[in-house]
Every structure is written in C-alpha cells, then in structure tokens.
Amino acid sequence: MTTTHTTIDTVVVGAGLAGLTAARALETAGYDVTVLEARDRVGGRTAEHTLSNGERIDLGAQWVGAEHDRVLELVEEFDLELVSQYDSGTAQLAVSGTVFEDESPFRALPDEAETDLVAAVDRIETLRRRVPLESPADAPNADVWDATTLESWLRETLDTDTARRAFEAFVRAEFTVEPAEISLLYFLAAVNAGGGLEGLVDGDRETEASRLRGGTQQLSRRLADDLDGRVRLAEPVTAIDWSGDDVTVSTEDGTATGSYAIVTVSPTLAGRIDYEPALPARREWLTQRTPMGSVLKWFAVYDEPFWRADGYSGSVLADDGVIEEVADATPPDESCGILVGFVAGAPALEWSDRSLDDRRQRILEELSQYFGPRAGDPLEYVDKRWTKTPWSAGGYNAAMAPGALTNGSQALSDPVGPIHWAGSETALEWRGYMEGAIRSGERAASAVRDRLP
C-alpha cells in the first residue's frame, strides 16, 4: 500500500460532475485542489458503456434539458455533439390492464381520466409556485403538505383509478420512488427545482430534449483532463477529521489535508463517512432521511428501429408490469435501433435481486407487448442495477422522507466548520439533474473561494 499525504487548499470528495466542477473552479482561480474518488473512474452517476457494435450508451444520466445551461456550456466548450430526442409517432400508456395510444401518453387516456389527470397536473403547477425554491419550508401549509404523502394526496385528488395509476407511473419514472415514500411538499419542491411540469401532458418535456453523442461521462472526463494529476482514483474516503485548524481527509491509502473540504457525495454516502468531531445532530438525522431512489436501467439493441416504421415513437409509460418507462435511444445514423428504459421504485428493489436471465426475459416479454414479437429478440440486452452499484447505492438521486423538508433541510448544504457540501441533491435549481450537480459544485467552490486568502 502506498501512503500519500498531501497538504493543499481544498480537498474535494467525489469526482462526479459536482466534485469536478468545484475542483476546476478552484484550480482556475489559482488554488491547490486534490480530488479523492472511490471509483476507478470519474463521472459517478454518468456511466458510459460500449455495445458490441461499438455504439456508446449511457447506463446513467442520459438526457440534457433545453434549459440546462451549464451542461450546454460544457457541451460547447468541449465541442461535443447533441442528438435530439426522437419523439415522432404514437406513444403508449399501459395502465389498469389496457395499453392506450396517442402522441403523448397522458393524452392517450380515456376522456374522464384525462380530464382528471390534467386537473391534478394543473393543481400541482399552482401549488408548486407557492413553494419558495430556496426555502420550501416557508410555503403556506408547509407542515401539512410535508406530513401528507404524495400517495395520500393523489388518492384524495384524483377521482379515477386510471388517472391515479398513470400519475403514479410518472412519479416512479421521474423520481424512482413510490409516491408513498415522499411528501406532497417534497414533490412540489422537486417539481419546482426541475422547472415545473410544463409539457408533461402533451409529451413535450424539455428536460429530455437531447442526449450527448458518445455519452454524458465525456463531460466528467474532459473536466478531469483540466485537473491533470489532481484526481486520485480508487481512493474511497473513510474519515474526515476537522478537529484542528485544517481538515484531514483519510482514505485507505493515505490522507489529504486542506484548509477546506468539499464533500460532493449523496447524503446517504456522506453519512457513511466517519467525522471527528461528529457532525451536527440535524445533519446526521437528515442524511438518514434522504435515501437514494431505486432504479434499474436497461437497453435492448436491434438491427433497426423497426417500431418507427410501425408508427411508434418508442415512448411508453407504464403502471402495469415491471417496466416504468421506455424511450427511443437509436443513434442518429440509424445504424441500429435502441430502446432504453427503466424499472423504478418498488419493482426495482424486487427485480434487482433477480438473475440477469430473469430480468432480460421479463423486460423483453413486456417490450413485445408494446412493439410486437421483434422486440422480444434483440441483438443485445444490457442493464445496470443502480440499486446494487457501490458508491452510488441507488439512483437517479436521493429523495427526502416526509417530515424532513420542514425540519431544517438546509442542514444538508450548510457548511460545517471547514466542510462544505455539494452534489446534485444540494442544488436549488435542477436538483437531481446533471445541471444541478454542476451548479452545486460552482456554489460550493465560490463559498470556499470567499473564505480562502
């Protein structure tokens, strides 16, 4: 074992988009940084994979929103290529044992259910505007809304079973939690931080406008290039000692001491690090009430996107079965056809523990129901169980349990002595997206810069 000891201005924990952004900002401002990363690669929840045919896919974050300015700036800076999301044709919504079809899944619902669902979406849009972005706990009725699970609100608000199930499928697909796991207030705050529900009913979600040719992990690799030699891979941080004037961050291989530390791992993983002295009680409490969502992401690869010829966009939202969402991820030259999708929420917990053969068989069976027998016979099937991925412990992101948001939730991002916190979960805007991760890294770097000489 090599033991390394470094003394620098700032130690950054985690080389995902938040950590690398923070480190690059400090480095550019002329400060010394060291980034300690548990994995043997950078990028965290962005993860590329090369298919047998050479095509690159995103096993983690994939879509870039039209208003994700920081991501788009990096795309331009690094001269990367955006590919528009294919959405022409018929979408499908599988709920209550029926597959409804229209250009948007929600427009496919029978009239009564559609009216019901549109009214609920409008209500959410009205309520979420009453939730301040920076302090959701200051919303009117915050206590009541934080004590009400989203599931109970949906049961009270929606008159038709079909509309409620469709909404639940959306919640699972978008947040990878069961509606019973989060409060109405948390949902409103999360919708707010993600730019609202505009376009949801018409199937025109700006958050899924495009993806990156070659994969989103390129962003992190390019950021790390600018930090040559300052990113230490395969060094999980085990302890942070902030008892003295400096902060000493320990890994199995050594330590790094800085004037400040920026911890960019998700709350759950931050809670697994030993701190000396212990962190404030409220922060400790919050890290235990902000668990990761549950998701399995899969890809099925075909010789061509045959569903397009059949008039389908490839888009499916489902409450029936184990698949929650499907989308078309075919490369622009159509050299092959690719369907991508998610098993999310409670089904992801169950299916993550099934064998690869079982998962493949079940997912392909369901795809055949949507797109016909050809969908059941792909050239290649790949999946990634984020629920069982070390150093992520779930995905897409973390979500707070009911009652947490109104109990000092800012303690998750407030600095503790020399320790600052970043990561997608701490972002005000675009929380839970790559955009939020980048913005959180910028925010933490700027706060540390203000304290450094």
Ligand SMILES: Cc1cc2nc3c(=O)[nH]c(=O)nc-3n(C[C@H](O)[C@H](O)[C@H](O)COP(=O)(O)OP(=O)(O)OC[C@H]3O[C@@H](n4cnc5c(N)ncnc54)[C@H](O)[C@@H]3O)c2cc1C
């Ligand atoms: C399946 C999936 C699909 C997604 N889809 C999208 C999408 O389409 N669009 C979008 O914008 N976002 C999407 N997201 C969310 C997005 O990936 C994340 O919000 C964002 O990448 C988080 O970045 P981060 O830097 O905050 O955290 P992370 O990427 O989790 O980075 C944290 C880093 O810390 C490291 N680490 C953890 N513990 C330790 C330790 N003890 N010591 C040292 N290092 C440690 C980890 O290995 C990791 O590299 C998706 C996520 C998943 C999982």
